[in-house]
Amino acid sequence: MKRLTKNSKILIVGLGLIGGSYAEALTDKGYEVGAVARRQESIDIALERGFIAHGVTEVTKEYISRFDIIVFSLYPEVFKSWIKEHQDCIKDGAILMDVTGVKRSVVYDIQSMLRDGVEFIGAHPMAGKEVYGVENSDKRIFMNANYIITPTDKNTYEAIEMCRELGRELGFKTVTCLSPEEHDEMIGFLSQLTHCIAVALMCCKDSKHLVDYTGDSFRDLTRIAKINDAMWSELFMLNKDKLLSQMELFSDKFTELKNSLRDGDTDKMREMMRISTERRKFFDK
Amino acid sequence: MKRLTKNSKILIVGLGLIGGSYAEALTDKGYEVGAVARRQESIDIALERGFIAHGVTEVTKEYISRFDIIVFSLYPEVFKSWIKEHQDCIKDGAILMDVTGVKRSVVYDIQSMLRDGVEFIGAHPMAGKEVYGVENSDKRIFMNANYIITPTDKNTYEAIEMCRELGRELGFKTVTCLSPEEHDEMIGFLSQLTHCIAVALMCCKDSKHLVDYTGDSFRDLTRIAKINDAMWSELFMLNKDKLLSQMELFSDKFTELKNSLRDGDTDKMREMMRISTERRKFFDK
Numbered sequence: 266m267k268r269l270t271k272n273s274k275i276l277i278v279g280l281g282l283i284g285g286s287y288a289e290a291l292t293d294k295g296y297e298v299g300a301v302a303r304r305q306e307s308i309d310i311a312l313e314r315g316f317i318a319h320g321v322t323e324v325t326k327e328y329i330s331r332f333d334i335i336v337f338s339l340y341p342e343v344f345k346s347w348i349k350e351h352q353d354c355i356k357d358g359a360i361l362m363d364v365t366g367v368k369r370s371v372v373y374d375i376q377s378m379l380r381d382g383v384e385f386i387g388a389h390p391m392a393g394k395e396v397y398g399v400e401n402s403d404k405r406i407f408m409n410a411n412y413i414i415t416p417t418d419k420n421t422y423e424a425i426e427m428c429r430e431l432g433r434e435l436g437f438k439t440v441t442c443l444s445p446e447e448h449d450e451m452i453g454f455l456s457q458l459t460h461c462i463a464v465a466l467m468c469c470k471d472s473k474h475l476v477d478y479t480g481d482s483f484r485d486l487t488r489i490a491k492i493n494d495a496m497w498s499e500l501f502m503l504n505k506d507k508l509l510s511q512m513e514l515f516s517d518k519f520t521e522l523k524n525s526l527r528d529g530d531t532d533k534m535r536e537m538m539r540i541s542t543e544r545r546k547f548f549d550k
Numbered sequence: 551m552k553r554l555t556k557n558s559k560i561l562i563v564g565l566g567l568i569g570g571s572y573a574e575a576l577t578d579k580g581y582e583v584g585a586v587a588r589r590q591e592s593i594d595i596a597l598e599r600g601f602i603a604h605g606v607t608e609v610t611k612e613y614i615s616r617f618d619i620i621v622f623s624l625y626p627e628v629f630k631s632w633i634k635e636h637q638d639c640i641k642d643g644a645i646l647m648d649v650t651g652v653k654r655s656v657v658y659d660i661q662s663m664l665r666d667g668v669e670f671i672g673a674h675p676m677a678g679k680e681v682y683g684v685e686n687s688d689k690r691i692f693m694n695a696n697y698i699i700t701p702t703d704k705n706t707y708e709a710i711e712m713c714r715e716l717g718r719e720l721g722f723k724t725v726t727c728l729s730p731e732e733h734d735e736m737i738g739f740l741s742q743l744t745h746c747i748a749v750a751l752m753c754c755k756d757s758k759h760l761v762d763y764t765g766d767s768f769r770d771l772t773r774i775a776k777i778n779d780a781m782w783s784e785l786f787m788l789n790k791d792k793l794l795s796q797m798e799l800f801s802d803k804f805t806e807l808k809n810s811l812r813d814g815d816t817d818k819m820r821e822m823m824r825i826s827t828e829r830r831k832f833f834d835k
Binding site for chain 2: 391392393410411413439441443451452454455456458459460461462463464466467468469470471472473475476477478479480481482483484485486487488490491492493494497498501502505508509511512514515516518519520521523527529534535537538539540541542544545546547548550
């Protein structure tokens with residue numbers, strides 16, 4: 266039976282914020298970690314900071330075939346192209362994982378593209394920062410964070426357990442499994458909808474001068490309004506149906522609250538406030 | 551000319567989170583601070599923690615007339631009743647201030663109710679926590695925060711300067727002046743709208759089980775969803791016109807983003823994301 270051991274060699278493909286943070290966490294746990302990056306500069310930074318043992322910018326069979334586990338930290342479409350082009354470089358028995366923020370459109374495609382003997386299991390680390398690049402990587406973002414595995418019926422028990430073990434090794438607080446469909450609905454609500462709200466709020470006014478008047482509530486609600494437009498627009502489009510229905514749901518609730526204010530229905534307003542207060546308590550860290 | 555000096559005796563009426571934090575900050579700066587509270591327990595806590603020199607639960611002329619500055623930390627309607635009932639207890643020449651989150655409906659009413667010789671100037675400390683009561687008071691909430699003074703043409707230069715000086719003594723980073731109208735529009739957007747968004751978002755789903763899947767974005771957007779329903783519904787109703795128009799503005803922008811997703815208009819989506827990213831940069835602390 267395949268298992269994650271300290272002899273497992275791990276490759277990170279894509280050395281951005283998340284890829285770099287994975288590399289840091291896993292090197293610190295004693296694994297041999299390699300990397301493929303587009304830019305030599307990213308490799309140099311990761312080497313300098315001790316995140317990786319070695320790394321390349323060119324994909325070769327000689328390098329890729331050394332690894333037992335490969336974690337792809339790439340945009341969804343780039344990930345698919347990589348697999349199409351380079352899957353022959355991967356050794357038999359390797360387990361592939363990812364960090365992508367949408368699952369239905371990634372997991373099934375990748376699994377059906379892969380040759381026999383190589384298994385892909387999807388995972389989504391629910392962690393991040395509003396900055397990018399390996400220079401901002403920090404394994405501490407995984408502390409107290411959630412890690413979601415999205416197995417399908419093509420996945421083996423061993424791969425699911427290895428992915429789970431990797432999540433624990435990375436330092437995540439909670440490791441859970443969801444189907445790709447459940448994941449995308451959940452993430453449409455918890456992550457994508459919240460980013461939509463922050464962006465829309467920030468677009469309301471040219472608000473530079475408001476800095477001198479604001480409290481922390483506006484700051485908190487717009488922290489995630491600093492957003493990588495290329496990545497997030499791709500993620501939104503790949504989860505369009507689920508995200509649209511979450512946006513509708515929010516619009517309806519927001520209108521309900523607005524109408525209660527318009528109608529002077531303070532009972533209704535206070536009821537919504539009490540519900541929100543009760544529910545929010547569960548989210549205190 | 552009246553000035554704030556270390557001999558100025560300061561009374562806090564209402565020992566909640568904000569009143570208590572004012573008391574703590576001003577006592578630490580060397581002022582003699584007294585308090586009026588509804589419950590003896592609040593006085594006891596404030597005495598025990600060294601926030602006040604003395605305090606009472608009954609309003610008497612003997613006690614109230616000692617003070618040069620009185621800061622009201624009460625709900626708007628309670629504040630007005632207090633003035634109606636007890637303004638005879640206030641000594642001639644005293645300066646009154648408040649901490650209320652809406653200004654038009656408070657400032658003009660109070661100023662027109664007050665007898666000659668007693669001046670009221672409105673102020674709004676843009677600071678708070680999601681917990682209540684003097685037991686949670688903490689003067690550090692004013693650090694790095696904004697303090698807005700809302701003078702009218704009934705206010706003297708001396709009172710405005712005293713209020714400004716008090717803001718600085720409390721430890722606020724930025725002290726500014728706005729008209730009550732400007733204040734209410736600003737706060738409708740920055741504070742009230744953000745609370746409406748958080749409440750509506752939290753009302754969307756019975757989300758207890760989502761704790762194991764969430765990232766920090768949902769947490770950040772809903773921090774203020776824990777809300778004092780009595781206080782906030784009163785504040786919302788007192789700023790209904792301004793808040794409604796800010797809610798409309800946000801709804802329009804949110805719908806714009808939703809439609810761009812529905813139509814697959816990624817250019818539009820990315821444009822909104824770039825605007826939000828640019829604007830948010832100004833709000834980094």
